[in-house]
Amino acid sequence: MLFHTWTFALFFLVFYPVYLAIKGTRLRTPWLLLASYVFYGWWNPLYLLLIVWSTSVDYFAVIGMSRSRRRAPWLVASLVNNLGLLGFFKYGEFVAGNVNSLLIWLGLPYEVPMPDVLLPVGISFYVFQSMSYTIDFYRGNVDREPSFVRYATFVSLFPQLVAGPIERAKNLLPQLQREPRIAMADVADGLSLFVVGLFKKVALADYLALYVDPIYGSPGEHQAPALALATFAFAWQIYFDFSGYTDMARGVGRIMGIRLMLNFNNPYLATGLGDFWRRWHISLSSWFRDYVYIPLGGSRRGTRNTYRNICLTMLVSGLWHGAAWTFVVWGALHALGYSATRTLELSSFYRNRVPALAKQAGTFLFVTLTWVFFRAESLSDAWLILTRIAEFGWADPACPLLLLALIAAVWIYQYVHESRAGWILRPAPVRIGLVAAMLLYVSLFAASSDQAFIYFQF
């Protein structure tokens, strides 16, 4: 069930009045859980078996930890279970394929059977969310949640279930424990977030996809201008798609009286790669910081180890996004880029002397080039795209001017918003005009599609 479909509208119209009516009673959490499972099971009811299993194991692992002197085995059980699920469903085919390639290369007459399984939507998100609870409990950062139903609701809460933000138990569980206070301002805020997200997804991301998909589908048929523009367009498509989803998720949460964390903060205005990762998919970046980077030693054990930890974290982050070498290379490029520029970013020269626009342009250029690996179907496609772009061969890119104008308008909006001239955007008539314009634009001109969100596949 996608936020921008009529099915979701109907689902929410049924869910919300009941939720409002029972939010002060003990029925609130079971109702939330039921709604979340209906929302998730809408894709495929079999997915529910997996999420219930994952939830149960972590719930009982924490009970085990709380009742046992030796906590570590319970944590290991939780980690093995979660990573095992992720490994089997997400990486099984990737691993088997690579093992088979190696066996062929070695001339060994054996073939590992390919696991023929469906990747459950959003598994990377809820597994990480559930895993953070057991780790945080192990570290003593959160209390044990006594109610299984509430814990299951925490793992499966439908606004953020399939594509984040990846919430922490410390933020979300207390909100589920108390009666939500829903003022008119919350509904207004939720609607504001939802409309912006809807506009990003329906009017922008899906429009950009119409240009990007055919070009990346057959890169060999295109020359430098089309490939460069498609890469540029994809950089914005993935931003609008993913941040649009999280805006809508946060909006729906807000309407329900639940505050979900900010996940994107104008990442293409970042002035360096470190800054970029503080603005892009913040919930995942902070997850890797807290559960991978810091446990590896963070920046506490000297420069060499710091860079090693950065690189390992980035590589794991790349692999989290997808079971393919393209994602590994994407992560590796970010690791290299960040390692190479980290000292520079911290220097006073870079911070004070280099114009902000130049820093933003450089960061954007690097991030956009790495998206080639993220979006390409294979490493050979990615290489072909990059070499074609470098060769400067000419052919009409056939890129709609309206598409470029929309990107420019959004960039200017974000730039003004973060600049000293941001006050221009604050007066009520401007904000009201923007909302009305977005609503009209979505109904008038948006590509009529039920396209799924890019990040669902992760």
Place this chain on the structure above:
Amino acid sequence: MHKPVPAESDRPTVGGEPEAPFSSNAVRLSPGEWMVALLLTGLAIHLIPAAWRRAEPLEAGADYRVPYRLSNDYWLAARYFGEACARDKALVLGDSVVWGHYVGTAGTLSHYLNEAWGEDRFANLGIDGIHPVALAGLVEHYGGAISGRDVILHGNFLWMSSKRHDLQVTKEFTFNHPSLVPQFWPRIPCYRESLSGRLGIVVGRAVPFLGWTKHVEIAYFDNADLARWTIAHPYANPGARITFALPSPDEPPSPEPVAKPWTERGIRRFSPDWVALETSLQWRSLRRTIEILRRRGNRVFVVIGPFNEHMLTDASLAVYRQRKQEAETWLRDRGVPCTIPAVLPSEVYADASHPLSEGYRLLAQRLADDEAFRAFTGMRGQ
């Protein structure tokens, strides 16, 4: 590394806990501001289609019909229905037989009826490609203007000539006007639209603005939304496409049909697997159309066929005649005036159900001679 930087936080704490930053943009409205924004949007949604009607002339002259290219443009159809009703015309409602698939506007049934009556009396409300199930939807959802009128409803038995025509097969296939058919009940087994798509269609029927956006797409953007149109025409100015000039009703269908007798087109006799009337969805829908029209205070006269009986094998012809008889009985039992004109000469048919221009002339003449039809239309003897 990776320390989130809050963009802005208008409310620093919630229940003593740090508040999540609201967003990375300034689009945040208070409840009052939302009311204003919704009011503005609502006004725009209400006013734009109304203003458009003024800007875009619909020159619905004597022989006007909904242009072929706009066959799926139900907003325009509703507009045309309203204009035809406002001019106090008798409305000839039906599928491509009424529309005139093989003929220009001066060769249609309504044209020859007007000629026979000697006045501009009949309006062609046929829609190319529509079938009774969709026609019932068109009348129900877009034909609100048709009330208190004389309606001549054409019934075409072609739609009952097989389970497939009757939309009763279980295998999914693409049929015309899916957004006019019932979305939930009665269930159409070959129609597999997603729940979201069905809900969208139901909402679209209730919001004229959405119908208007489809009108703009169909009339000016090659039936594509703006996004897809700009992909196909990257450097063109979409604004320049809005000419406020609708296609001509004389524009032929695409591909252009060969207006020759069926015998010259290599079409063979056939033996349809007629669906029984009591189980036919199309027949039930025709009955529903009659009910809707009558409920709205219209007088309804039904014309069945004439189907091209020359194309039928003997065995099939016998079944067809039985169906015809059953239909007539049903209509007469319920007090619905009707006629089933005798089959036209073979050479005036272009296919199984569409007459050529001469066929329409003959049919109009037969109707003019039909006592029940004359009584219905108040036509005096000539």
